[in-house]
Amino acid sequence: MTEFTPWSALLGGVLIGLAAVGMMALEGRIAGISGIASRLLPPWPDAAWKGRLGFVLGLVAAPLAAWLATGDAPAQSVPGNLPLMALAGLLVGFGAVLGHGCTSGHGVCGLARFSPRSLAAVLTFMITGFLTVALMRHGLGS
Helix, strand or coil: CCCCCHHHHHHHHHHHHHHHHHHHHHHCCCCCHHHHHHCCCCCCCCCCHHHHHHHHHHHHHHHHHHHHHHCCCCCCCCCCCHHHHHHHHHHHHHHHHHCCCCHHHHHHHHHHCCCHHHHHHHHHHHHHHHHHHHHHHHHCCC
């Protein structure tokens, strides 16, 4: 079980909110990670790909910067089952395409805009997540 740290959670939420506001203010776009990352692939139809690359690099650099600032390596566990992880990644990507957005786009930006479609998407992936955890912990044994 991960320990709840309210101050770091608050700071993380504020930074995510600032990133979403900055993306909307500077590029006029929703800060949905799947859309940003998918538009990094060639061909690059516009000059905004550099901004998207900076956004994605910031996602990678943030935990490294926190590690350097605090001296504590970020706690992360990765299961050893690589085929299952690959399948999970493909399913998440398929879900992002099917739902016309990802958890960050719908959950952070869509709900803030009172989007009914985003509310339906967030409810769908939250309920699916809850059921998956319940099944994996209690149904299939883990």
